[in-house]
Amino acid sequence: MSNRPVSVEDIIEGSRNDNNLLSKPKFLSKQQREKFASLKQEKELTKKRYSKSKPVKRIRYEEEEGDEDELKLDKKARVKKTQKFSFDWDAHEDTSTDFNPLVAYEQPEDDLGYLGKHWSEKKLEDMDARDWRIFKDDYNITAKGGGEISNPLRSWQESGIDIRILDILTKKLGYSEPTPIQRSAIPLGLQPRDLVGIAETGSGKTIAFLIPLLNYILNIDPDYLKFDYAKEININKPLGLILAPTRELAIQISQEIEKFTSYLNYNVVTIIGGHKYEETIHSIDSGVDIVVATPGRLIDSLERGIINLDLCYFFTMDEADRMIDMGFEKSLNNILDYLPLNPINNNFKIDQRITLMFTATITPPIEKITKNYLINPAYLTIGNPNNLIDNIEQKFEFFENSNNNDEIDDKKFDKIFEQIKKTNSKIIIFANFKKTCELLALKLSSKGIEDHIVIHGSKSQELREVAIENFRSNKVNILIATDVAARGLDVPNVGLVINYQMSKKFEEYIHRIGRTGRAGNQGKSYTIIDYNDVDIFLPLKKFLSRGGKKCPEWLLRNLNTQVLKG
Known part of the structure; x- marks a missing residue:
């Protein structure tokens, strides 16, 4: 199929109505233009097929005496010479100088205003598929998985995060711009949807899973939290759980989340080795909303009845590959078995448990856990975690x-x-x-x-x-x-x-x-x-x-x- 554009004459011809009047030009889609060109090509081929063949003009050469090879070379040289063309026109006779197009297309000023602009200069509602593709390339974001995958965040203000969290995040803690993993993971956590986030160390993963967790708790029916959940029978039942491989990382996550919960009045309990069980029991005397734990000590606390996960429908695994390397695979599977899958009522406003997993590498044990416990997860990759850190x-x-x-x-x-x-x-x-x-x-x-x-x-x-x-x-x-x-x-x-x-x-x-x-x-x-x-x-x-x-x-x-x- 020819790649030549459709001529103005053809457009005019195609734009005439039954009364031979020139109708208002219409924009043709790429598919329509290709179809129009195809019909034109078939028409030309048909015309050639039934036309009489024109005689071919042949160039005769006089026989010359001499070496046969020299004659052949001389003939080739004369053929090349006859193929050269010489154009000799007056520049003042150029008809394209004062050319005025026969057809002028009018385009609304608003549309022209966004033509060719970068995504950063567009409003959110004007972003198209190409803009989102460029946006993801700019931040080295790759997302895949079945079903709907939410677009990344362009800014905190366009995020849909609860205004109470947004106020703490931007005004009190001074987070001006999301990192790539935050841009891509937070919308999926808010969707909500299971996800596997693959990103290098120091990429801002903690905020990427804390914000969806806090947003989820704030979205639970407030009357349920005030009356039913506040009963003494639920005193040791957290609403969210975060697992980390080491005590140091667990403490660090707790400190980060307390920057938010100190304003939101939620109780965060850290359950790690090296602390006495009595300390954990004392820390949940007034109830617990979020637990941050290492796998081994959490299993002990579950078996002793210190913690109960019956109402925990938001689960995050940070540094999951490290937990496997440290021999926590069995503990991790046991914890997942303790977690409920479907909420007991609609007060939680979700259909199933939300599970987020963050890891630096995807190993066979990680794939097995993903297959057995996550439901249709989205996979996010930020850059290539195994590539050199350029800075x-x-x-x-x-x-x-x-x-x-x-x-x-x-x-x-x-x-x-x-x-x-x-x-x-x-x-x-x-x-x-x-x-x-x-x-x-x-x-x-x-x-x-x-x-x-x-x-x-x-x-x-x-x-x-x-x-x-x-x-x-x-x-x-x-x-x-x-x-x-x-x-x-x-x-x-x-x-x-x-x-x-x-x-x-x-x-x-x-x-x-x-x-x-x-x-x-x-x-x-x-x-x-x-x-x-x-x-x-x-x-x-x-x-x-x-x-x-x-x-x-x-x-x-x-x-x-x-x-x-x-």
């Missing part, structure tokens, strides 16, 4: 010879000490073992640096909380930790992450360095690496290559990074 500068120090004992390697320590001395911001130093963390702290003290604190799994919960709070409030500027601090720990202004020991799982390396370069800031990471880390050489090479970063020579040369072909 983090990564440096590596490779040691060919390294000891395997538990003592601190002086050469490695000297290297990280150089980095510490020239850094004027907060620093997190990661090691794989508790003993190594303690030895690093002693070594820093011997060098005259006392501005540090240590956390790992053997520290009591109280000490861990104090350590993180001191680090967050700038009482100390160096945190030495195992991977308990690799995920979910949101501390502003961490300028450098040091890996004294490379993590055994490459995914944890990504989460470690994600403690810096947060909220759009620039960050740096410095990693000590040796032949004991050979298992992560290939994924590290792929990771750096995908991010467009230069791979170190030692990494490129290593045989373990060579992909065999054939």
Whole structure:
């Protein structure tokens, strides 16, 4: 089919009515234009088929004496010469100079006002499918799943969030613009709809699930909350549940949600290991609206009857992949079995339980939970969580010879000490073992640096909380930790992450360095690496290559990074 546009004559001819009067031109859709062109093409083909063939004018050449090959070449040259055309006209005779179109289309001024504008210059009601596609590309949002998937948020004011939450969010807490995961996840949570959110660390996931949860509770029938739900029989029955893999992340989520609930008069209870059961019982004496918990301690509380999930129809799993890695898969499935699926009455204004899952990676256990417990979920992906975080500068120090004992390697320590001395911001130093963390702290003290604190799994919960709070409030500027601090720990202004020991799982390396370069800031990471880390050489090479970063020579040369072909 020809791609040539329909001529003005054809448009005029097609616009004449039965009385041969020129009717008002009409806009033809793409489908109509293609159909019109197709009919025209068929008409021309029919005309040619029944017309007499015209004689072909042939060019005769006089026979010349000489070499046959030379004659052939000479003939070809003359043929090419006859195919050239020469145009010799007077520029003053150009008829297109004063051209006036025969047909002028009138278009309303309002329509012209939006023609060609970017989505940011349009009103919400004027956004079309193309605008939303560009919007998602601008924020690197990918959404898929069956059924209706709500469009992302352009701004808080267009969100449909309860005005009470919106007032706290923008005026009291100063959130000016949503992050990409907030733009895409909040509308689905408000829809409401089950979702799986896949986003890198530090993307603002906490607000992405807190706002739909609070909006859901505010939408429950107020008379039910005031009279029926307030009865003593419901004192230990929360309306919403948030699960986190670590105590530190659970505490952080509770602190974030209390910024809202302090204005909304809801009670948030944190159920984590390291706290006595009596503390949990005391905290729900006046009722509980939202529970934030780690899987193991929540299971214990459910089995002891301290908490009852019979009225919990809003469930969120944060860092679900980390919970699986930590061995909580069985606990997670047990908790999901405790949760009801359908509300007991219409006071909750939903048809089924709302389940939100946030994860950095999709693993087979995650897929299994999604299939068994989520109903027709939407899948949201923000960027590529496994791609390089562009605002983090990564440096590596490779040691060919390294000891395997538990003592601190002086050469490695000297290297990280150089980095510490020239850094004027907060620093997190990661090691794989508790003993190594303690030895690093002693070594820093011997060098005259006392501005540090240590956390790992053997520290009591109280000490861990104090350590993180001191680090967050700038009482100390160096945190030495195992991977308990690799995920979910949101501390502003961490300028450098040091890996004294490379993590055994490459995914944890990504989460470690994600403690810096947060909220759009620039960050740096410095990693000590040796032949004991050979298992992560290939994924590290792929990771750096995908991010467009230069791979170190030692990494490129290593045989373990060579992909065999054939």
